[in-house]
Amino acid sequence: MSNRLITFGEVSRFYGEVLGINRVNLAIPPGITSLVGPNGSGKTTLMNLMTGLIRPTRGDIRVLGVRPDEPEKLGPLIGYCAQFDNFPKGLTGYQFLYSFLRIRGMNDAECEERTRTALATVNLAEAAQRPVAAYSKGMRQRIKLAQAIAHDPQIVVLDEPLNGLDPMARAETIELFQEWGGKGRHVIVSSHILHEVDRISDQVILLSHGYVVAEGQIQGVRSEVKDQPMQILIRCDQPNALAARLFLQDHVVEAKIHPDGKGILLRTTDADQFYLMLNRIVLETGMEVESVAPADDDVNSVYQYLIGGEGGTT
Amino acid sequence: MAVYKKTYRPYEGPLTASWSRFLVIRRYAFEDLRRSRFLTIFYLASFIYPLICALIIWVEHNASALKLLNLEQASRLIGVDAGFYMTLLGWQSMMALFLAAFIGPGLVSPDLTNNALSLYLSRPFSRTEYVVGKLAVLLTLLSLMTWVPGLLLYALQSYLEGWDWAAAHTRIASGTFLGAGIWILLIALLALALSAWVKWKPAAGALLFGIFFVASGFGGAINAVQDTKWGYLLNVSNLVGTVWVQLFEGDDPTNNGAVFFRQAPGSVIPVWLCWAALLVLCLACLYMLSRKIRGAEVVR
Numbered sequence: 001m002s003n004r005l006i007t008f009g010e011v012s013r014f015y016g017e018v019l020g021i022n023r024v025n026l027a028i029p030p031g032i033t034s035l036v037g038p039n040g041s042g043k044t045t046l047m048n049l050m051t052g053l054i055r056p057t058r059g060d061i062r063v064l065g066v067r068p069d070e071p072e073k074l075g076p077l078i079g080y081c082a083q084f085d086n087f088p089k090g091l092t093g094y095q096f097l098y099s100f101l102r103i104r105g106m107n108d109a110e111c112e113e114r115t116r117t118a119l120a121t122v123n124l125a126e127a128a129q130r131p132v133a134a135y136s137k138g139m140r141q142r143i144k145l146a147q148a149i150a151h152d153p154q155i156v157v158l159d160e161p162l163n164g165l166d167p168m169a170r171a172e173t174i175e176l177f178q179e180w181g182g183k184g185r186h187v188i189v190s191s192h193i194l195h196e197v198d199r200i201s202d203q204v205i206l207l208s209h210g211y212v213v214a215e216g217q218i219q220g221v222r223s224e225v226k227d228q229p230m231q232i233l234i235r236c237d238q239p240n241a242l243a244a245r246l247f248l249q250d251h252v253v254e255a256k257i258h259p260d261g262k263g264i265l266l267r268t269t270d271a272d273q274f275y276l277m278l279n280r281i282v283l284e285t286g287m288e289v290e291s292v293a294p295a296d297d298d299v300n301s302v303y304q305y306l307i308g309g310e311g312g313t314t
Numbered sequence: 315m316a317v318y319k320k321t322y323r324p325y326e327g328p329l330t331a332s333w334s335r336f337l338v339i340r341r342y343a344f345e346d347l348r349r350s351r352f353l354t355i356f357y358l359a360s361f362i363y364p365l366i367c368a369l370i371i372w373v374e375h376n377a378s379a380l381k382l383l384n385l386e387q388a389s390r391l392i393g394v395d396a397g398f399y400m401t402l403l404g405w406q407s408m409m410a411l412f413l414a415a416f417i418g419p420g421l422v423s424p425d426l427t428n429n430a431l432s433l434y435l436s437r438p439f440s441r442t443e444y445v446v447g448k449l450a451v452l453l454t455l456l457s458l459m460t461w462v463p464g465l466l467l468y469a470l471q472s473y474l475e476g477w478d479w480a481a482a483h484t485r486i487a488s489g490t491f492l493g494a495g496i497w498i499l500l501i502a503l504l505a506l507a508l509s510a511w512v513k514w515k516p517a518a519g520a521l522l523f524g525i526f527f528v529a530s531g532f533g534g535a536i537n538a539v540q541d542t543k544w545g546y547l548l549n550v551s552n553l554v555g556t557v558w559v560q561l562f563e564g565d566d567p568t569n570n571g572a573v574f575f576r577q578a579p580g581s582v583i584p585v586w587l588c589w590a591a592l593l594v595l596c597l598a599c600l601y602m603l604s605r606k607i608r609g610a611e612v613v614r
């Protein structure tokens with residue numbers, strides 16, 4: 001099983017006296033995993049560690065059972081897309097992909113085929129012979145993604161891959177992530193765009209000041225945040241009556257009638273109790289409930305509860 | 315946990331030898347250089363002097379040509395000996411220094427500026443291979459300017475003079491190869507180290523010249539003020555010249571250095587010290603490179 005996981009065991013990384021990450025323990029399964037945290041929280045450090053670009057000060061890292069200081073074994077497993085534009089000078093899109101495949105040791109025919117496939121995957125086939133320096137921001141982001149997946153790696157590590165993309169390109173890129181994740185790859189994404197992260201992630205890792213604050217599926221993380229009342233949106237035909245009944249309960253902290261008058265936004269310290277009680281109310285009053293849905297079990301809310309107010313994140 | 319169907323296709327075919335992957339770096343570097351008309355012309359011009367030398371050797375062995383030019387005594391004027399080849403090497407080495415100053419600064423600094431090192435180092439490609447790849451660009455170009463024409467001229471002279479001459483002058487061949495090798499390795503390492511530390515290319519190129527000319531001037535000032543000869547340790551061309559003399563003529567030299575590396579009387583410092591100083595300089599360059607060539611820039 002550990003050969004299908006990326007594991008960090010008590011990993012710390014210091015830059016001189018500055019903390020990168022400290023005592024991180026993680027086991028990342030396949031699927032899309034998002035790293036979320038404010039600037040300087042340790043996201044890029046975590047990515048650099050798992051790609052072998054830097055070594056931990058202490059602790060043990062295994063990437064599908066391989067140590068990151070074994071580049072011959074790790075290289076074929078990983079595709080890395082860095083946060084900043086990182087292109088050697090003077091290359092066309094085709095040359096860029098081709099040459100970096102050659103560095104992986106593939107032969108000429110294989111590199112040519114994979115270069116063409118990768119260019120087509122990110123919709124850059126027509127711009128293949130143009131210098132990368134002449135690409136737009138979105139195109140540069142896509143060619144970076146192409147170099148990360150051209151060798152068909154098991155793990156794709158993407159540092160802020162949605163930065164600078166227009167909404168259309170962003171949607172296309174997210175589709176690619178989902179496709180890659182759906183193929184059983186590990187797709188590790190760091191992003192500041194929390195609502196996008198929420199949409200695509202199978203699990204999230206929240207980081208703050210070099211520590212892992214929370215990890216796992218976001219709903220699970222939210223349910224662990226006990227000190228913040230859960231918000232639930234109930235759409236029904238008798239919101240006033242429902243609010244009146246709810247206010248009698250100790251676990252209900254707040255109940256707000258929805259602006260359109262067709263629902264209630266509730267804050268409760270015990271969601272399970274609320275669901276049981278709602279069943280009773282519906283049976284007793286015969287009110288029609290259209291929907292009941294948690295309103296704050298998304299990444300953005302969890303982020304605000306756990307990290308909130310530290311800045312640097314939208 | 316979600317269940318995924320693994321459908322991606324990782325590469326499982328044969329791989330090229332890992333030692334040969336540094337050659338990929340050369341591939342596009344040469345193409346990039348070829349686009350510069352100035353560099354192409356300069357590079358071609360650097361072969362003029364070896365061609366003149368070839369002409370001299372040919373003329374010297376062609377009695378009718380000598381007679382035609384009324385230069386029957388020319389062989390006494392221009393002897394094709396160690397001095398002849400050291401002069402060739404000295405001239406070509408100076409051209410090589412200029413070329414390294416033009417090309418070298420553009421090899422590493424753009425990768426650092428563009429954060430491109432993570433691209434290389436997140437692959438099965440080490441920092442050493444990266445440096446070797448960049449060195450290979452310079453070493454290939456500089457070799458073609460220095461020891462390759464030198465050895466071709468040695469072969470020409472041996473062919474025309476007879477293989478006995480070749481056997482009696484093997485030091486010329488080994489001296490040309492090793493002497494040029496030391497020189498081009500030194501300037502290539504210096505150019506890369508400066509390129510890694512100085513991102514503005516003209517400044518890096520100027521610094522490369524500075525190491526040779528300003529440092530030697532500084533060394534000369536030390537000699538004058540302190541009435542010593544140890545200031546010559548700062549004169550890189552002096553160090554190389556001393557090593558060349560030993561390589562070409564052994565421990566009993568008749569020459570005091572090639573044209574561009576002539577040593578002033580009384581400036582001779584022990585050969586082992588020159589070797590040691592050059593080694594220290596190379597190690598310093600490697601240290602500078604190791605500090606900068608990293609997968610992730612560490613911001614403190």
